[in-house]
Amino acid sequence: MKKRILFLTLVVLVAGRINIFAQDTKIRFFGQPEITNYQTTEKNRFNGVSGLGEYITSDSTQKSKTNFNTGNFVLFVTSQLSERLSVLGEANFNNKKNTYNFEIQRLMVRYYFQDYFSVRVGKMFTPIGYWNNQYTMGLVLQPTIQRPFAIRPISEGGPLQYRDIGVQFEGDNIGKARLSYKILLGNGIGYYGSSDKSDNHVATTVQLGAEPVEGLKVMASGMFDRIEQGKPNPNGSISSLPDNGDLQLLVGSVAYMNPEKKIEAIAEILSQTSKFDNLGDYRSFSYYMYGGFKVTDKLTPYVLYNYTQAGRSTTEGDLYFAPIPVQVNQVTLGVRYKLNSNFVCKLEYETENNKTFYQDIVVPGLGKRDDGFVNSVKNTRVRMQFAFVF
């Protein structure tokens, strides 16, 4: 299998090389090795009797480790096939423990009719929010080491279907306010072109934006999808969803990222609603704020704050996203050193408080319902990333 992947990669690279001259192909590699020192403190506040019948008020554990990670290695190819037709391919490689992963992140064709109308077909980033389309795998472009928790992909416990397969209609720079729009009709959450869909629903993602001042982007995005009974929920905490329903993710974004200015800022707010046909509505809510200040052309200190509430409150979970209510508070202080356009070094200190609210616990044998059990995990991380593109 490994040999086959290697062979396939070589074929792609050689084929790309041959076409460089004929079709104006540009090949880039993104890489981001990372060093992380990680400390976690886990506290359980249990005002009563545990599941094993012991009376516990609180306990805590602490651990620390240092990791060196290779991060992702991304092969990124674009080619201008004609005046109006371009293609883009993006594949990433990474290894975790002893496993090697290879994944096609994007593979799409874009046909450009006019400034206000073009079409993309294939696998692409979902046009939801600002961050998702701007950075994602190209970490040399991303202002922080990791994306904020609020917009992490489903595979990392977040709410975003960050890419999808489908067709997208888009246009930008319309009128003086430089209006833009993107409409993606795709497979939806949990489907990557597999044939296991049981109905013909199509997920719709819509993004409307404006750039009234150079570098200032204001956007509103919405993703509308269908929840299917019997399927697992996105993060796998429920193996079989009990009901059908509709899913709605709304995102408001404001970003001021003008390379000519010293100040940079991004803020996004997300609201997710799962409307089950018979089991009612559930909500989750998140926001994050990023701010940076270019001290010099090369050096930018920055701060990132994230708040996520999975479930409407600490006593009501979100049946679809996180059945047990979770609160995440994340503060990241960092500094970015841009040696040149090809190499960026980032150093971050991050604290993350992750509280899970277990409610109404039935104590075995006693039949007593406890009024609360809070699992509080505090993570502190010091991370350093060397992101490059060539």
Add this chain to the structure above:
Amino acid sequence: MKKLLFIIPLLAVVLAAFRPAGTEIAVIINKENVVDKLTEGEVKLYWLRKIKKRWPDINKNIKPADRKSKCEEQDSFYEKVLGMSSSDVETYFTQKQYENAEKPQDKFASDSAIIDFVAQEVGAIGFVNVSSLSADAKSKVKVVLIVK
């Protein structure tokens, strides 16, 4: 001491007066392009393909031409017209390529190579040192802006 105080400012004024002038840049486009003049602001928007991706009227992709490595002409163009550092320009095109599969700028080793490219490509826009614009070069391309 008084003499010294007089001589130093005088020297400074004289040196400033005889400082070599900054590189004079000509912004050039293809002869078939119907555009005749551009302001610095318009050159910036076109060269960065910021608002328009295609030239009006001739309906061709805008193809910005750049120098391959750091040189006076590039420094002058980036500073006076784009108001951006070379690192920011590279990041800008990488970002555009990453987000929209847009082709980044074409790069050339010399002014003459840029002139040849602009002469061949109808949608091209480039910058060269004014001193590189010989009579032969002027017959091949159209100058739309001189930046001093």
